[in-house]
Amino acid sequence: MxxxxxxxxxxxxxxxxxxxxxxxxxxxxxxxxxxxxxxxxxxxxxxxxxxxxxxxxxxxxxxxxxxxTSVYSGYPMNFHKSMLVGINVAESWLVDASLVLNCKIGQAPFVYLGLPIGGNPRRLSFWQSVVERIRKREYGGLGVKRIREFNLALLGKWWWRLLVDQRGLWFKVLVARYGFDGGRVQSGGRLASQWWRDLLFVKEGGGLGVGNWVDEMVVKAFGNGESTLFWFDSWLDGGPLCNRFRRIFYLYVDKNVSVAEMYMLGWGVEGEEWRWRRRLFAWEEDQVRECSAILANFVLLDNASDKWIWRSNIKEGFTV
Structure with a gap:
């Protein structure tokens, strides 16, 4: 005081x-x-x-x-680049105000911060200037990302982590709550949280009509085959074998068998590892022969470990 x-x-x-x-x-x-x-x-x-x-x-x-001390300063207005737009006001008032402010008189519609103001947003021509600005950079635009696809890609990183980071506490919590079978955390049914349901929705394409992109773009590069599931993992071209040979997969006893176990006991038609719930019909044996023909030329690498790879970027994996 x-x-x-x-x-x-x-x-x-x-x-x-x-x-x-x-x-x-x-x-x-x-x-x-x-x-x-x-x-x-x-x-x-x-x-x-x-x-x-x-x-x-x-x-x-x-x-x-x-x-x-010039730590803060006001925003200097450039009245030569400014304009005064009146909505439901007399023209004479606009003229007097523009003389006082020393700026020009504008009319709607006009552009503010790159966006059209005062037009009809239901017309395609109203948004044409915005589309031109945010189109891809190679076409002369700003290269603004498509928000929906970009958000789905960010959520897709969780699916990648579910495959490559299974030692984390968060993964153990998901397994304890929803179960783990076939190399994947289960859906959880009605007990699933909204976050987990959203991730399942992302895996199925997120409503973009691209299908199950996780199984299509994420594959297992096998080495010794010890951590690769024979039926469930995408370690061959064409997707998981459980989808390509559904009938014999249904009849097979140990559905969580690894590639290494199948290879060790032989995966030819007469291999010891083929264990069935019953005798196969002739057409089912044809599927076994077809599957064995695909596997005939594969050789495992004893000194190499299995790893997940992203088809679009094999070196770095899934990135956003």
Missing amino acids: AKMGFPSKWRGWISECVSSATASVLVNGSPTNEFHFQRALRQGDPLSPFLFLLAVESLNVMMNAAIN
């Missing part, structure tokens, strides 16, 4: 009002001896608004100091 110019007598009055007040409190139903307040004001004190004025005045002083 002294720095703000208040005289000593006034400051003494305020100090007396603040320091002379006394109060007592009830302890076990009995009042204590009265004591003087040492700091601040009592609740509901008439001087409380005075503290607000002091704080606001301090803020005003700091703002003025920042402006004087």
